[in-house]
Amino acid sequence: MAEAEESPGDPGTASPRPLFAGLSDISISQDIPIEGEITIPVRSRIREFDSSTLNESVQNTIMRDLKAVGKKFMHVLYPRKSNTLLRDWDLWGPLILCVTLALMLQRGSADSEKDGGPQFAEVFVIVWFGAVTITLNSKLLGGNISFFQSLCVLGYCILPLTVAMLICRLVLLAKPGPVNFMVRLFVVIVMFAWSIVASTAFLADSQPPNRKALAVYPVFLFYFVISWMILTFTP
């Protein structure tokens, strides 16, 4: 039937009309990429992928996903006003970052006497529930960003703080002293500011213009708590 072959994203043809009868002669190739600002999901592309991603090798899938995650990391490290993170959101990157951060931040369970540091589950819960809370807050304030897009952006913008954690761990291998603390403090402050700038660059456009400050403040608190956990970490 003619309408089964047409692009399903056409809202006008809910029922076949004689007006479009002539279109059945035109064959629409599946290779035409539908991308860009069309908000209709690219179902034809997904249909095309469905058969191909099932049959491709695991290495191909992993490399493709890793490349996409790496591309988004670059976008976070050099924040420009773009909507790559928003358009092709995924949660792999945030998961990798969160697990890395939680693994590095957890205190060894050998010395339970001084067990004042966060556990793996604590960091994990803080990151994800903090991101959920910020997303709900920005939606309630009138932002038009979707739930998972916001989670994606907030998760990816933890990257600078993960880098800060790595640097702090390396610095802590050196001799402890006031210089040690000052270096770590400086690094964490710089990365904290970087995280906030990066997430604001992505999220600011989705808020009503006069309420940007209201949406950015919880982001500030969220990254402050994570920075505080990183700064006060001692192995």
Next chain:
Amino acid sequence: MATTAAPTGGTRNGAGPEWGGFEENIQGGGSAVIDMENMDDTSGSSFEDMGELHQRLREEEVDADAAAAEEEDGEFLGMKGFKGQLSRQVADQMWQAGKRQASRAFSLYANIDILRPYFDVEPAQVRSRLLESMIPIKMVNFPQKIAGELYGPLMLVFTLVAILLHGMKTSDTIIREGTLMGTAIGTCFGYWLGVSSFIYFLAYLCNAQITMLQMLALLGYGLFGHCIVLFITYNIHLHALFYLFWLLVGGLSTLRMVAVLVSRTVGPTQRLLLCGTLAALHMLFLLYLHFAYHKVVEGILDTLEGPNIPPIQRVPRDIPAVLPAARLSSTMLNATAKAVVVTLQSH
């Protein structure tokens, strides 16, 4: 084509059922339902299996068409073809009904639009309400207006959590059966929600004109004073300073809340009961927060002082210089404070 899934989350379905969700999405200011059910949102993401559902639907339609095509053949087969067709249709309908019900239930419970009016604030309004929460009003004969919003109180509670975390870390508090973050969140949210509910209950007994939302907002803004005091005194450890701030800043915010409540209650006994309880709880909470996470170094000093000092005593002590310099900034501030105290005492 009309058998595609009908997103039931929207209330404005101008177009046909299958495009109702699409129409909501492009309006932007539509319902704030967590739109996992709204398939149109996942534009372009190739990791995502939300399109798989539509894919399956299309396959089923194709299958249904194919089945319809061979139904004519099935009629010749008699009962066998007919039963296959019937069972397929029944399964299809059951799946559709189940999906519709699930999405309806989901949109009912996950609809955060209920809270949307309470977050309708401007930054200037939040700023002015923060400042007003420290200014007690004199006129108590006329019921004072309380802004029923939840953004300011919620952000203040989270700020208090962050400040508490900072205080717990700098005082080296050790939580044995729990986590620092959990304790901080539990304390602050527990106070806000618990005391609000308790005072609301007392207000109900004392016939005061206040709703739960207004009580939450009032107490939330009252935590602004707590945030200021704790932020300053967790870094500068001077007891006299803390008591001064406790009385001044804590007292101001308590007076404001008390004045608002007095203006909404009739009768001296009721006023006394309600406002006395609120004032006591509010001031004691600030006292508790300061002293529970005060900067002590328990382990080292207990071994130095010997068995004379009981282990749970919490008094300010001199911080010896052999401590790791991770707390250098606090040590410097402490030294400054000590110098000030010594100077004051010598006069």
